[in-house]
Amino acid sequence: MRKGAYWPDVTEKKAGRFIPNPCDHVMFSHLRYASATVQPQTATGTFVCALLDLNSPDAVANRQAIETALASIEAQLRDLQNLKNTLDQRLAAGQISQSQHVTESQEVAAYLQKLDDATKHFGG
Incomplete structure:
Protein backbone atom coordinates (compact mmCIF):
# COMPACT_ATOMS: atom_id res chain seq x y z
CA MET A 1 0.00 0.00 0.00
CA ARG A 2 1.12 3.55 -0.55
CA LYS A 3 0.09 6.72 1.23
CA GLY A 4 -2.70 7.45 -1.23
CA ALA A 5 -5.52 9.31 0.47
CA TYR A 6 -4.47 8.36 4.02
CA TRP A 7 -4.64 11.31 6.36
CA PRO A 8 -4.52 10.70 10.12
CA ASP A 9 -7.07 12.11 12.49
CA VAL A 10 -6.13 13.49 15.92
CA THR A 11 -6.44 10.08 17.62
CA GLU A 12 -4.22 8.41 15.02
CA LYS A 13 -1.60 11.17 15.34
CA LYS A 14 -1.48 10.75 19.12
CA ALA A 15 -1.02 6.99 18.65
CA GLY A 16 1.90 7.60 16.27
CA ARG A 17 0.00 6.53 13.16
CA PHE A 18 1.11 9.30 10.82
CA ILE A 19 3.68 9.74 8.09
CA PRO A 20 6.48 12.02 9.32
CA ASN A 21 7.21 15.05 7.22
CA PRO A 22 10.98 15.56 6.83
CA CYS A 23 10.43 19.33 7.17
CA ASP A 24 8.67 18.91 10.52
CA HIS A 25 10.19 15.73 11.98
CA PRO A 57 11.26 -7.12 -1.98
CA ASP A 58 11.26 -4.59 -4.85
CA ALA A 59 12.16 -1.66 -2.57
CA VAL A 60 14.98 -3.58 -0.89
CA ALA A 61 16.28 -4.84 -4.25
CA ASN A 62 16.28 -1.28 -5.59
CA ARG A 63 18.27 -0.03 -2.59
CA GLN A 64 20.70 -2.95 -2.95
CA ALA A 65 21.22 -2.08 -6.62
CA ILE A 66 21.95 1.53 -5.67
CA GLU A 67 24.41 0.42 -2.98
CA THR A 68 26.17 -1.83 -5.50
CA ALA A 69 26.35 0.94 -8.10
CA LEU A 70 27.74 3.42 -5.58
CA ALA A 71 30.33 0.91 -4.36
CA SER A 72 31.43 0.41 -7.98
CA ILE A 73 31.70 4.16 -8.51
CA GLU A 74 33.75 4.53 -5.31
CA ALA A 75 36.15 1.81 -6.50
CA GLN A 76 36.50 3.53 -9.87
CA LEU A 77 37.20 6.85 -8.13
CA ARG A 78 39.99 5.23 -6.09
CA ASP A 79 41.44 3.68 -9.25
CA LEU A 80 41.36 7.01 -11.07
CA GLN A 81 43.03 8.79 -8.18
CA ASN A 82 45.76 6.14 -8.23
CA LEU A 83 46.11 6.62 -11.99
CA LYS A 84 46.39 10.38 -11.54
CA ASN A 85 49.10 9.87 -8.89
CA THR A 86 50.95 7.50 -11.22
CA LEU A 87 50.79 10.03 -14.06
CA ASP A 88 52.20 12.72 -11.75
CA GLN A 89 55.00 10.37 -10.63
CA ARG A 90 55.84 9.39 -14.20
CA LEU A 91 55.99 13.05 -15.23
CA ALA A 92 58.25 13.88 -12.27
CA ALA A 93 60.52 10.92 -13.16
CA GLY A 94 60.72 12.06 -16.80
CA GLN A 95 58.99 8.90 -18.03
CA ILE A 96 56.29 10.84 -19.91
CA SER A 97 56.24 14.23 -21.55
CA GLN A 98 54.33 17.24 -20.27
CA SER A 99 51.97 17.06 -23.25
CA GLN A 100 51.32 13.34 -22.65
CA HIS A 101 50.68 14.11 -18.97
CA VAL A 102 48.21 16.85 -19.90
CA THR A 103 46.39 14.64 -22.42
CA GLU A 104 46.07 11.69 -20.07
CA SER A 105 45.18 13.89 -17.09
CA GLN A 106 42.38 15.45 -19.14
CA GLU A 107 41.04 11.98 -19.95
CA VAL A 108 41.10 11.10 -16.26
CA ALA A 109 39.36 14.38 -15.39
CA ALA A 110 36.65 13.75 -17.99
CA TYR A 111 35.96 10.30 -16.56
CA LEU A 112 35.97 11.70 -13.03
CA GLN A 113 33.29 14.17 -14.15
CA LYS A 114 31.16 11.31 -15.51
CA LEU A 115 31.46 9.51 -12.19
CA ASP A 116 30.58 12.69 -10.31
CA ASP A 117 27.49 13.09 -12.48
CA ALA A 118 26.51 9.48 -11.85
CA THR A 119 26.91 9.96 -8.10
CA LYS A 120 24.66 13.03 -8.23
CA HIS A 121 22.06 10.91 -10.02
CA PHE A 122 21.85 8.78 -6.88
CA GLY A 123 21.45 11.83 -4.68
CA GLY A 124 25.07 11.96 -3.58
Missing part, protein backbone atom coordinates in the same frame (compact mmCIF):
# COMPACT_ATOMS: atom_id res chain seq x y z
CA VAL A 26 13.66 14.30 12.55
CA MET A 27 13.39 11.28 10.27
CA PHE A 28 16.38 9.57 11.91
CA SER A 29 14.39 9.29 15.11
CA HIS A 30 11.68 7.30 13.29
CA LEU A 31 13.50 5.39 10.54
CA ARG A 32 17.07 4.24 9.91
CA TYR A 33 18.74 2.24 7.21
CA ALA A 34 20.46 -1.03 7.95
CA SER A 35 22.06 -1.55 4.57
CA ALA A 36 19.11 -1.75 2.15
CA THR A 37 16.47 -2.38 4.81
CA VAL A 38 14.55 0.34 6.63
CA GLN A 39 14.52 -0.19 10.40
CA PRO A 40 11.73 1.49 12.37
CA GLN A 41 12.85 3.21 15.57
CA THR A 42 9.47 4.29 16.93
CA ALA A 43 5.83 3.29 16.75
CA THR A 44 5.49 5.88 13.99
CA GLY A 45 8.39 4.28 12.13
CA THR A 46 6.77 0.86 12.41
CA PHE A 47 3.51 2.29 11.14
CA VAL A 48 5.21 4.02 8.19
CA CYS A 49 7.17 0.89 7.23
CA ALA A 50 3.97 -1.11 7.11
CA LEU A 51 1.79 1.53 5.42
CA LEU A 52 4.33 2.39 2.72
CA ASP A 53 5.72 -1.15 2.44
CA LEU A 54 9.23 0.25 2.72
CA ASN A 55 10.81 -3.19 2.96
CA SER A 56 9.01 -4.83 0.07
Whole structure:
Protein backbone atom coordinates (compact mmCIF):
# COMPACT_ATOMS: atom_id res chain seq x y z
CA MET A 1 0.00 0.00 0.00
CA ARG A 2 1.12 3.55 -0.55
CA LYS A 3 0.09 6.72 1.23
CA GLY A 4 -2.70 7.45 -1.23
CA ALA A 5 -5.52 9.31 0.47
CA TYR A 6 -4.47 8.36 4.02
CA TRP A 7 -4.64 11.31 6.36
CA PRO A 8 -4.52 10.70 10.12
CA ASP A 9 -7.07 12.11 12.49
CA VAL A 10 -6.13 13.49 15.92
CA THR A 11 -6.44 10.08 17.62
CA GLU A 12 -4.22 8.41 15.02
CA LYS A 13 -1.60 11.17 15.34
CA LYS A 14 -1.48 10.75 19.12
CA ALA A 15 -1.02 6.99 18.65
CA GLY A 16 1.90 7.60 16.27
CA ARG A 17 0.00 6.53 13.16
CA PHE A 18 1.11 9.30 10.82
CA ILE A 19 3.68 9.74 8.09
CA PRO A 20 6.48 12.02 9.32
CA ASN A 21 7.21 15.05 7.22
CA PRO A 22 10.98 15.56 6.83
CA CYS A 23 10.43 19.33 7.17
CA ASP A 24 8.67 18.91 10.52
CA HIS A 25 10.19 15.73 11.98
CA VAL A 26 13.66 14.30 12.55
CA MET A 27 13.39 11.28 10.27
CA PHE A 28 16.38 9.57 11.91
CA SER A 29 14.39 9.29 15.11
CA HIS A 30 11.68 7.30 13.29
CA LEU A 31 13.50 5.39 10.54
CA ARG A 32 17.07 4.24 9.91
CA TYR A 33 18.74 2.24 7.21
CA ALA A 34 20.46 -1.03 7.95
CA SER A 35 22.06 -1.55 4.57
CA ALA A 36 19.11 -1.75 2.15
CA THR A 37 16.47 -2.38 4.81
CA VAL A 38 14.55 0.34 6.63
CA GLN A 39 14.52 -0.19 10.40
CA PRO A 40 11.73 1.49 12.37
CA GLN A 41 12.85 3.21 15.57
CA THR A 42 9.47 4.29 16.93
CA ALA A 43 5.83 3.29 16.75
CA THR A 44 5.49 5.88 13.99
CA GLY A 45 8.39 4.28 12.13
CA THR A 46 6.77 0.86 12.41
CA PHE A 47 3.51 2.29 11.14
CA VAL A 48 5.21 4.02 8.19
CA CYS A 49 7.17 0.89 7.23
CA ALA A 50 3.97 -1.11 7.11
CA LEU A 51 1.79 1.53 5.42
CA LEU A 52 4.33 2.39 2.72
CA ASP A 53 5.72 -1.15 2.44
CA LEU A 54 9.23 0.25 2.72
CA ASN A 55 10.81 -3.19 2.96
CA SER A 56 9.01 -4.83 0.07
CA PRO A 57 11.26 -7.12 -1.98
CA ASP A 58 11.26 -4.59 -4.85
CA ALA A 59 12.16 -1.66 -2.57
CA VAL A 60 14.98 -3.58 -0.89
CA ALA A 61 16.28 -4.84 -4.25
CA ASN A 62 16.28 -1.28 -5.59
CA ARG A 63 18.27 -0.03 -2.59
CA GLN A 64 20.70 -2.95 -2.95
CA ALA A 65 21.22 -2.08 -6.62
CA ILE A 66 21.95 1.53 -5.67
CA GLU A 67 24.41 0.42 -2.98
CA THR A 68 26.17 -1.83 -5.50
CA ALA A 69 26.35 0.94 -8.10
CA LEU A 70 27.74 3.42 -5.58
CA ALA A 71 30.33 0.91 -4.36
CA SER A 72 31.43 0.41 -7.98
CA ILE A 73 31.70 4.16 -8.51
CA GLU A 74 33.75 4.53 -5.31
CA ALA A 75 36.15 1.81 -6.50
CA GLN A 76 36.50 3.53 -9.87
CA LEU A 77 37.20 6.85 -8.13
CA ARG A 78 39.99 5.23 -6.09
CA ASP A 79 41.44 3.68 -9.25
CA LEU A 80 41.36 7.01 -11.07
CA GLN A 81 43.03 8.79 -8.18
CA ASN A 82 45.76 6.14 -8.23
CA LEU A 83 46.11 6.62 -11.99
CA LYS A 84 46.39 10.38 -11.54
CA ASN A 85 49.10 9.87 -8.89
CA THR A 86 50.95 7.50 -11.22
CA LEU A 87 50.79 10.03 -14.06
CA ASP A 88 52.20 12.72 -11.75
CA GLN A 89 55.00 10.37 -10.63
CA ARG A 90 55.84 9.39 -14.20
CA LEU A 91 55.99 13.05 -15.23
CA ALA A 92 58.25 13.88 -12.27
CA ALA A 93 60.52 10.92 -13.16
CA GLY A 94 60.72 12.06 -16.80
CA GLN A 95 58.99 8.90 -18.03
CA ILE A 96 56.29 10.84 -19.91
CA SER A 97 56.24 14.23 -21.55
CA GLN A 98 54.33 17.24 -20.27
CA SER A 99 51.97 17.06 -23.25
CA GLN A 100 51.32 13.34 -22.65
CA HIS A 101 50.68 14.11 -18.97
CA VAL A 102 48.21 16.85 -19.90
CA THR A 103 46.39 14.64 -22.42
CA GLU A 104 46.07 11.69 -20.07
CA SER A 105 45.18 13.89 -17.09
CA GLN A 106 42.38 15.45 -19.14
CA GLU A 107 41.04 11.98 -19.95
CA VAL A 108 41.10 11.10 -16.26
CA ALA A 109 39.36 14.38 -15.39
CA ALA A 110 36.65 13.75 -17.99
CA TYR A 111 35.96 10.30 -16.56
CA LEU A 112 35.97 11.70 -13.03
CA GLN A 113 33.29 14.17 -14.15
CA LYS A 114 31.16 11.31 -15.51
CA LEU A 115 31.46 9.51 -12.19
CA ASP A 116 30.58 12.69 -10.31
CA ASP A 117 27.49 13.09 -12.48
CA ALA A 118 26.51 9.48 -11.85
CA THR A 119 26.91 9.96 -8.10
CA LYS A 120 24.66 13.03 -8.23
CA HIS A 121 22.06 10.91 -10.02
CA PHE A 122 21.85 8.78 -6.88
CA GLY A 123 21.45 11.83 -4.68
CA GLY A 124 25.07 11.96 -3.58
